[in-house]
Amino acid sequence: MKYAYYISCINESLSMEADTSMNLWKNDLGIELVPLESGTCCGGSNLDFTSPDQFLAVNGRNIALAEKIGLDMITSCNTCLLGLRHAKHILDTQPEKKEMVNQILKEEGLEYTGKSEVKHLLWVLVDDYGLDKLAEKITNPLTEYKFAPFYGCHILRPSPLMGGYDDPNRPHTLEDLVRRLGGNVVDYESKNKCCGFHTLLVAEDESVKLSGSALDEAITAGADFIVTPCPLCHMALDAYQKEALAKVQSGGKMRILHLSQIVGLALGYSEKALGLNKHVVV
Amino acid sequence: MTEEKKDIYFKIFRFNPEVDQKPFYDTFKISVEKGVTILRAINYIKDHVDSTLSYRFYCQAGICGSCSMRVNGVSKLACTTQVWDELERCKEKDVITIEPMNNFDVIRDMVVEYTPVIKKLEKYISWVTPKIKREDLGKKEHIISEAEFKVYDAATDCILCGACYSECSMMSAHREYISPLGLLKAFRMVKDSRDTRSDDRMKILNEDHGMWDCTHCYRCVEACVKNIPIMDAIQGVRNEAFLRGMKNSEGYRHAYAFTQDIKSTGRLKESTIAVRTKGIFGSISMLPFALKMMGRNRMPKVFVHTIPGIKHVKRIFQKLK
Amino acid sequence: MQPYDIIIVGAGGGGMYAAMEALNTNPKLKIAVVSKVYPTRSHTSAAQGGVNAALANRHKDDTVELHIFDTIKGSDYLADQDAATILCEDAPYVVRELENLGAPFSRLEDGTIAQRPFGGAQKYRCCYCADRTGHTLLTTLFEQCLKQGVKFYSEYYLLSIEHDGDKAQGVVVMNMQTGKIEAMPARSVIIATGGYAKMYWQKSSNAAGSTGDGIAAALRAGIAVEDMEFVQFHPTGLRKSGLLISEGARGEGGYLVNNKGERFMSRYAPEKMELGPRDLVSRSIEIEINEGRGFDSDAGQYMHLDLRHLGADLILERLPQIRMLAIDFEGVDPIKEPIPIRPTAHYSMGGIDADNDGATAIKGVYAVGECSCISVHGANRLGGNSLLDILVFGKRAGRHAALNAPSLNPGAISTAAVEKSVKEIEGFSHHDRTERYGELRDELGKTLGANAGIYRTRAKLEKGVEEVMAIKERFKNVRVNDNSAVFNTNLFQVLELKNMIALAETVTRGALAREESRGSHSREDFPVRDDEKWHKHSIFHMNEKGDITLSTKPVTMGKYPLQARTY
Numbered sequence A: 001m002k003y004a005y006y007i008s009c010i011n012e013s014l015s016m017e018a019d020t021s022m023n024l025w026k027n028d029l030g031i032e033l034v035p036l037e038s039g040t041c042c043g044g045s046n047l048d049f050t051s052p053d054q055f056l057a058v059n060g061r062n063i064a065l066a067e068k069i070g071l072d073m074i075t076s077c078n079t080c081l082l083g084l085r086h087a088k089h090i091l092d093t094q095p096e097k098k099e100m101v102n103q104i105l106k107e108e109g110l111e112y113t114g115k116s117e118v119k120h121l122l123w124v125l126v127d128d129y130g131l132d133k134l135a136e137k138i139t140n141p142l143t144e145y146k147f148a149p150f151y152g153c154h155i156l157r158p159s160p161l162m163g164g165y166d167d168p169n170r171p172h173t174l175e176d177l178v179r180r181l182g183g184n185v186v187d188y189e190s191k192n193k194c195c196g197f198h199t200l201l202v203a204e205d206e207s208v209k210l211s212g213s214a215l216d217e218a219i220t221a222g223a224d225f226i227v228t229p230c231p232l233c234h235m236a237l238d239a240y241q242k243e244a245l246a247k248v249q250s251g252g253k254m255r256i257l258h259l260s261q262i263v264g265l266a267l268g269y270s271e272k273a274l275g276l277n278k279h280v281v282v
Numbered sequence B: 001m002t003e004e005k006k007d008i009y010f011k012i013f014r015f016n017p018e019v020d021q022k023p024f025y026d027t028f029k030i031s032v033e034k035g036v037t038i039l040r041a042i043n044y045i046k047d048h049v050d051s052t053l054s055y056r057f058y059c060q061a062g063i064c065g066s067c068s069m070r071v072n073g074v075s076k077l078a079c080t081t082q083v084w085d086e087l088e089r090c091k092e093k094d095v096i097t098i099e100p101m102n103n104f105d106v107i108r109d110m111v112v113e114y115t116p117v118i119k120k121l122e123k124y125i126s127w128v129t130p131k132i133k134r135e136d137l138g139k140k141e142h143i144i145s146e147a148e149f150k151v152y153d154a155a156t157d158c159i160l161c162g163a164c165y166s167e168c169s170m171m172s173a174h175r176e177y178i179s180p181l182g183l184l185k186a187f188r189m190v191k192d193s194r195d196t197r198s199d200d201r202m203k204i205l206n207e208d209h210g211m212w213d214c215t216h217c218y219r220c221v222e223a224c225v226k227n228i229p230i231m232d233a234i235q236g237v238r239n240e241a242f243l244r245g246m247k248n249s250e251g252y253r254h255a256y257a258f259t260q261d262i263k264s265t266g267r268l269k270e271s272t273i274a275v276r277t278k279g280i281f282g283s284i285s286m287l288p289f290a291l292k293m294m295g296r297n298r299m300p301k302v303f304v305h306t307i308p309g310i311k312h313v314k315r316i317f318q319k320l321k
Numbered sequence C: 001m002q003p004y005d006i007i008i009v010g011a012g013g014g015g016m017y018a019a020m021e022a023l024n025t026n027p028k029l030k031i032a033v034v035s036k037v038y039p040t041r042s043h044t045s046a047a048q049g050g051v052n053a054a055l056a057n058r059h060k061d062d063t064v065e066l067h068i069f070d071t072i073k074g075s076d077y078l079a080d081q082d083a084a085t086i087l088c089e090d091a092p093y094v095v096r097e098l099e100n101l102g103a104p105f106s107r108l109e110d111g112t113i114a115q116r117p118f119g120g121a122q123k124y125r126c127c128y129c130a131d132r133t134g135h136t137l138l139t140t141l142f143e144q145c146l147k148q149g150v151k152f153y154s155e156y157y158l159l160s161i162e163h164d165g166d167k168a169q170g171v172v173v174m175n176m177q178t179g180k181i182e183a184m185p186a187r188s189v190i191i192a193t194g195g196y197a198k199m200y201w202q203k204s205s206n207a208a209g210s211t212g213d214g215i216a217a218a219l220r221a222g223i224a225v226e227d228m229e230f231v232q233f234h235p236t237g238l239r240k241s242g243l244l245i246s247e248g249a250r251g252e253g254g255y256l257v258n259n260k261g262e263r264f265m266s267r268y269a270p271e272k273m274e275l276g277p278r279d280l281v282s283r284s285i286e287i288e289i290n291e292g293r294g295f296d297s298d299a300g301q302y303m304h305l306d307l308r309h310l311g312a313d314l315i316l317e318r319l320p321q322i323r324m325l326a327i328d329f330e331g332v333d334p335i336k337e338p339i340p341i342r343p344t345a346h347y348s349m350g351g352i353d354a355d356n357d358g359a360t361a362i363k364g365v366y367a368v369g370e371c372s373c374i375s376v377h378g379a380n381r382l383g384g385n386s387l388l389d390i391l392v393f394g395k396r397a398g399r400h401a402a403l404n405a406p407s408l409n410p411g412a413i414s415t416a417a418v419e420k421s422v423k424e425i426e427g428f429s430h431h432d433r434t435e436r437y438g439e440l441r442d443e444l445g446k447t448l449g450a451n452a453g454i455y456r457t458r459a460k461l462e463k464g465v466e467e468v469m470a471i472k473e474r475f476k477n478v479r480v481n482d483n484s485a486v487f488n489t490n491l492f493q494v495l496e497l498k499n500m501i502a503l504a505e506t507v508t509r510g511a512l513a514r515e516e517s518r519g520s521h522s523r524e525d526f527p528v529r530d531d532e533k534w535h536k537h538s539i540f541h542m543n544e545k546g547d548i549t550l551s552t553k554p555v556t557m558g559k560y561p562l563q564a565r566t567y
Helices: A016-025 A052-068 A079-094 A097-109 A121-136 A172-178 A204-220 A233-239 A241-247 A259-268 B036-046 B083-089 B115-123 B145-155 B163-167 B169-172 B180-190 B198-205 B219-223 B230-243 B251-264 B271-296 B310-319 C011-023 C064-074 C081-100 C133-148 C195-202 C213-220 C279-288 C312-318 C319-330 C385-407 C415-427 C437-450 C458-477 C489-513
Strands: A002-006 A032-035 A073-075 A116-119 A146-149 A225-228 A255-258 B005-014 B025-033 B068-071 B074-077 B093-099 B106-108 C004-009 C031-033 C153-154 C158-161 C169-177 C180-192 C233-237 C255-257 C303-306 C339-348 C352-355 C366-368 C536-542 C548-554
Touching: A002 A052, A016 A255, A016 A259, A032 C064, A052 A073, A052 A079, A052 A097, A073 A079, A073 A121, A079 A097, A079 A116, A079 A233, A097 B310, A097 C169, A097 C279, A116 A121, A121 A172, A121 A259, A121 C458, A204 A225, A204 A241, A204 B169, A225 A233, A225 A259, A233 A241, A233 A255, A233 B115, A233 B271, A255 A259, B005 B036, B036 B083, B036 B093, B036 C437, B068 B163, B083 B093, B115 B180, B115 C133, B145 B180, B145 C339, B163 B180, B163 B219, B163 C536, B180 B198, B180 B219, B180 B230, B219 C213, B230 B251, B251 B271, B251 B310, C004 C011, C004 C169, C004 C385, C011 C031, C011 C133, C011 C319, C011 C385, C031 C158, C031 C180, C081 C133, C081 C385, C133 C385, C158 C180, C158 C213, C158 C366, C158 C415, C158 C489, C169 C415, C169 C437, C180 C213, C180 C385, C180 C415, C195 C233, C195 C339, C195 C437, C195 C489, C213 C352, C213 C366, C213 C489, C213 C536, C233 C279, C233 C319, C255 C279, C255 C536, C279 C303, C279 C339, C312 C319, C352 C366, C437 C458, C437 C489, C489 C536, C489 C548
Parallel strands: A002 A032, A002 A073, A073 A116, A146 A225, A225 A255, B005 B093, C004 C031, C004 C180, C031 C153, C180 C366
Antiparallel strands: B005 B025, B068 B074, B068 B093, C158 C169, C169 C180, C233 C339, C255 C303, C303 C339, C536 C548
C-alpha cells in the first residue's frame, strides 16, 4: 500500500513524536509513505478566511503534488485533513474555481484533476488496511489498559466532507481500532467534543475549559490514557493539561497518546522508542 | 397498509424550580408507530400520561423554531425528528432521552430562558439601517443583484431555533460568546449592501467574545436544522475583517501569521506564532508553555526550512487576492 | 401605574408593523407588544407563498386596479370594496418600505423585487423570498423592532380585553413564566392575535396556538365579530399532518393529478387550472375524492401534487422548504415522487369587526390581521393577500392609534376584572372536575371537520351546533392537572380550547344561518350564491350570559357590481 504523505506543520516541529512513531511501524504493515517535500502548510483553518482563493490554490497544489505521483494522500492531522478535503470539495464542485487554480498550477507543471483521495491515517488503518489484518500483526495486545478515545472535531465534522467514514454523534472508528489492538474502551460524553486548540492563543480561558472538561471526564471514567488521532488535540490535552485541569478544578492526570503511538505499542515498540517521554504528562 | 409499531421508552428531563431541589428524569413507555415525530410522541405523553410535561412547540412544521431540544444528546427540532430514526442512536435500547437545550438556563423541563439570544442580536446590531431617509421610504426598492442575494440567501433561512447555540463549544465555555447564530446574523447584515452600519458592527465583532473566539469545531454546522453553512458565514465575517484591514486583534494577527509563513517558506514558523499573535507583552504568559517544550526538547526550530518550489507558492499569492 | 399609550397583543407581522408605525408617528409614546410566544415564532413565519403588490416588475402592465378587481372577485363579492381598494393601493408602498428596511426579497434579473403568479390573480404580482416569505418578512420586522427599541412582553397570555363600554381600558394578561395575573392599563389596544383555523385540529395547517384568542376575548368583551363561517380550506395540505404545501408550488407550475393521471382542474377552472382561487380548488379536490378518483391510505383519501416535471434545480432553488416538509412529514421527495395532499383548514376570513383603520366600535380598541374582519377578503382570500393585509392594516392601525391615543383617558381596570380571571383559573384545578382537555379538543376538531368542512348541509350543521354546544357544556367541567405557576402549558392549552369552543359556536351557527354558497362557504343544499338574500356580512355578538346572537350588516360596494364568478 503506497500513499503520498502530507506532513502537518506541528508534526515537523512541536510534536515530532507523532510522525517518528508512525515511521517506526509503517513498514511492518507494508505501508509505504512518499513524503510531499514540496507541500505547504494547509492554512491551519485560518487561510480559509484570510483569503479563500489563495486557500483553494495552496491546497489544490498540495493535492496536485500527490496526483503527479499518482497516489492518494494520507495525513495524520485532523485540521490538515479538513483543510484539504474542504478545498477538494470546492474544486470538485465549482468548475470556475478549479479553472482558476489550474491556470496558476500549470506554470509549475501541475494540474488538479480530483483523482487523488485525501484520507486520514485512522481511516486507512480501519478501512484500507483493515482491522482484521492489523490484529494479526499485534505482538503486544493492550489488554491491561483502558483508553478514552478523543476524536477531535476535524475528523468528524462537518460530516458531509468526511466521506462517511464515521458518525459525528456516535463515532466508533477509533474505538473499533483500540479494541482490535486489544485495549479496553472507556466511554464518556466529551469523546466527540472540542479541545479548543484553535483558540488557545486568542481565548485561552475558554479553550482550556473545553479540554479541561474532557480530561476530567476521562479521569473520572477511569481511563489510563486518552488516545487521539490529531496532534493539535494532543497539544491541547497534554501540553496544556495543567492549566486545563486547574480551570475545571479537577485533580489527577491523564497520559495522552497519538494514534501512531497506540498502534506502535500494540505492534511491540517501546514507550521510549515511540516518544512517550516527549509528552509533558508522562 | 398499516405502519410498524413498537414500545419505546422516553427518558425525559424534569425540573420545576417551584418544587424540585434538582433535576431528575421521568421515563414513559408508549407504543409508537413508525412515521411519528418526537413532538407527536411527547404530545401523546402530555395528553394521556402526564399533563405537567412542559415544553414549547408551535407550528409543528420545522418553521418557527420553538421546539428545539436535545434528543439522545443532540440538539434538534422535535417536530421534524422521526422517532424511528432515533432508535439507532439510543445509548440504551429503545430508550430515547429528551433534554432541554444546552447553554441556556432552564425555566421548567424543556422550556429554557431565551432572552440572552435576543440580547446578543441587539448587541451586534442585527438589523438593516438603510441610507434612505424616513420620508423617502417605500417609494422605490433598492436594486439588488441576484449574485448579492445569493451570498446571504442561506443565512436568511435561520429560524433562531437555538440548536447551534446549544451545541456550540465556545458557548459552553463562556455565555458571553456571540454564538453561531449571532455570527450568522452579523454576516447576513454585513453582506447586505443596503445596510450602513457595518463599520460599527465590525468593530464590536472584533472585540472580546466576538468573531475571533470561534474555535472552528463545526458543531453548529452539524446541528443546524436548516442546513445553513454557518461556518461559511463565520469565515465570511473574518474575511471581511481582512478586507477592511482590521489588524488590531490577536485573531487577525494569528491568521495573518499563517498567510505570511506559507508565502515566505511554505511551512509554519511555530516558534514565533505566539509572539506574532499576542505581541511581546502578551507572549509573556506563554513562558510556562515554552519552558515545558524546552524541557522535553521540543522547541521548534527558529529557522524553518523553505520548501522546494517556494517560488510557485509565491506566485499564488501574487496572482490571487 | 401610568397607562400605556398603546398595547399591541400579538407580535406577528401585523402587531410588529403596528408598533413600528406607532413609534414612527410619535416616538414619545409608551408602547408595549404582548405576545404568548416569542415574536419570531408567530404564525406569520409559516406563510410561504408571498405578498401581493402591483409593482409591475414582472408584468409591466399590472395595475393597482387589476389587483383590486382580483381581490373583490376572489372574495366572491363579499369584500368591502373601499377596504379592498385601500389594501391594493397601499400594497406597493408597504412592500417597498419593507424592502428598504432590509427584507431579503428574491430578485429578477434587473435587480427589482421578483414576482410570481398566484391563485386568482390576472398578473404575476406575488412578491416572494424563495418559499419562505412570511419567515423573512417576520424576521425583518422583528429586527426593525429591536432597532427601534420596541418593548416586548414575550410569553404573556391574553386573558381579557377591558373597556368601559365606550373606550378601551387595557388588557388583563398572565405572565406565563411566573403565573402572575396582572392588569395592563392602556389608552388603546391593538389586537393582532391571528386566526382560528386550528379549531379543526387534526385537519388544519395552523400552528398549535392559532386558536383565535383575541377574537374570543373581543367577543366576550361585547365587541362584534364578523363572517365567522368563512373558513378557507387550503387545497394542498400534507395528507398525514395537514401541514401546508404552499400555493407557490402550483405558482411555479405544479400539477394536481387524480388516480386516473388527469389534471382534473381542467374540468373546474379551465382557464386558471391549478391556479384557480383556493376555495374552488379545494372544492374540486373534494368532488374528485367523493367521486372515487382519489388515492386511499390509512391517513385518509388524498390527491397528488406533482412537481417532478419542474426539475431538481427549480425545486431546490425556489421551493426548498416545501421539499423539506414533504420529506420530513410524508417521507416523499418531490423531485422523485408526487406529494400526497388533501385540503386543510388554513385561514379564517372571519374576525373582529373593524373599519379601514382597524378601529372597532369601542374607542381605542383595534383589530388587525387575520383576527380582524374589515373586510378585505370577503368570502375567500387570495393567496398573497394575507401577508399584505397584516402589513397594510397593521400600519394603518398603528398610525391611527398613535394619533388618537394621547387624547383618550381610560379609567382604571377594575380589580373585579382581574379577580374574575384569577378565580376562573383557580377553578380549573378543582378535584371534582372530570373532563379531559385532550378529549374535548379532539372531539371539537372531529365534529367541525365532519359537519362544518368544505361541503356543508343543514343536517350536518345542526349536528355541528349541537355537538359544539355539548362540548361547551362539558368544558365547564374541564380539569387542569398541572398545579404549577411556572410555565403551565396545561393551563394555556385549556384556555386556548375555551377560545376555540366559543368561536366554533359562531362558525357553526353562522354556517347554518347562511343559506347560500359563497366563496369558501359551500352548502350542498343551497349550492348557488344568493345575492338577493345573502349579499351581507354575518355579525355575531355574545351577551353577558355567554349566548351568541346573530345579525347582519351590509357590504360596502363600489366600482364593481355583482357578477358571476368563474375562472
